[in-house]
Every structure is written in structure tokens, then in C-alpha cells.
């Protein structure tokens with residue numbers, strides 16, 4: 001049976017954008033707690049966004065080399081379903097919070113993908129992002145999808161530079177069952193564009209149906 005493609009819209013900073021993403025059919029929304037991000041949210045703002053969501057839409061908190069203490073503090077204030085680690089966090093660090101987690105890997109070589117899937121075997125998913133020197137993510141850049149091994153097994157998520165224009169080709173080439181997008185559906189940093197979100201989600205569903 002054809003699986004339903006999983007779609008996460010990341011970098012949400014406003015309740016209205018979260019509501020819109022959910023209405024268009026996003027499975028999850030992401031909230032960036034990284035202090036240097038243009039899409040950073042503070043815990044009270046994040047809690048307001050989460051409380052605006054309808055049931056059955058997942059909430060993902062994104063962290064980059066954050067202290068365990070600060071993550072614990074945020075978890076006490078914001079009901080996050082999943083943690084997403086985008087820095088140099090070890091598997092031991094990621095699993096200490098006893099929550100499902102995603103580990104991002106910035107792909108430069110085919111080996112990067114296999115190693116991350118092996119090292120973070122208990123992750124809910126390994127998120128494949130572009131490698132841009134000096135940046136941890138959210139760059140709007142794609143990586144070379146041809147680096148992905150054929151019939152890649154495991155729970156992996158395609159990310160990095162996806163947008164309504166390239167998502168059809170991305171799914172046809174990679175066969176991804178889960179995708180994550182941020183800058184490709186924005187009107188400005190941290191402000192989502194409803195048309196781009198709707199277009200992206202519709203094209204995902206259409207393309208995945210054809211696989």
C-alpha cells in the first residue's frame with residue numbers, strides 16, 4: 001500500500017503560520033531554539049504557537065549544540081513531541097531526554113548518510129541537509145541527491161533547499177518518504193508564505209502518489 005508522505009514545515013515563528021501549515025496538511029511543524037537563527041523563537045512564543053495547533057500535528061524543537069540544562073528548561077515550558085539536533089550532538093546526548101529525536105547530518109559524501117544512520121540508529125529519523133561551511137542549516141541549499149545510495153533503508157528525511165519548484169524532482173530522484181522544508185516556503189526569514197506552503201504540500205502529495 002502507498003505510504004502517506006510525511007511533511008514537516010520548520011522555522012515557524014507565528015501561530016497563524018502554524019495554523020495555515022496544519023490546514024494545508026503538514027504532519028509536523030518545527031520551532032527553532034538556536035540563538036543565532038533568524039527564525040529563533042523564545043519559549044513563551046513557542047508555547048503560544050503549539051497551543052494554536054489542532055490535534056494530531058506534531059511539534060518539533062530544533063537545537064544546535066544547546067546545553068542539556070537549557071533544553072530541559074525549554075521542555076518544561078513548551079510541549080514538544082520530538083527533538084531535532086542540528087549540531088555536533090553525540091547519540092548519548094540526543095537520547096538523554098527520553099523523547100523521540102531527529103539527528104541532522106550535513107551531507108558531503110555518500111558515507112555521511114550511512115554513518116549517521118548507523119551511529120544514530122535509535123533516532124526517530126536522520127535528517128539529510130546540505131553542507132554549507134560555517135552554517136548549521138536553514139540555508140536554502142540542496143545537497144547532491146545523487147550521493148544517496150539506491151534504495152536507502154532506514155528512517156531518513158530529505159531536507160535542504162526544498163521548495164515548490166524542486167520538490168517533484170527531489171521526490172522522483174530520491175524516493176523520500178519524509179521531507180522537511182523551511183526557507184523554501186517563506187515570504188521572509190521566519191515568515192511563511194501561505195501560497196508556497198500550500199503549493200509545496202500539494203506537489204509533495206501528487207509526486208509521492210506517482211512513486
Ligand SMILES: O=C(O)c1ccccc1N[C@@H]1O[C@H](COP(=O)(O)O)[C@@H](O)[C@H]1O
Pocket residue numbers: 010011030032034037038039062064086129136137138139140141159160161162180181182183184
Ligand atoms: O532555520 C535555521 O535558521 C536553522 C539554523 C540552524 C540549523 C538548522 C536550521 N534550519 C533547518 O535546516 C533545515 C533545512 O532548511 P532549509 O529548508 O534549507 O531552509 C530545516 O530542518 C530547517 O528547519
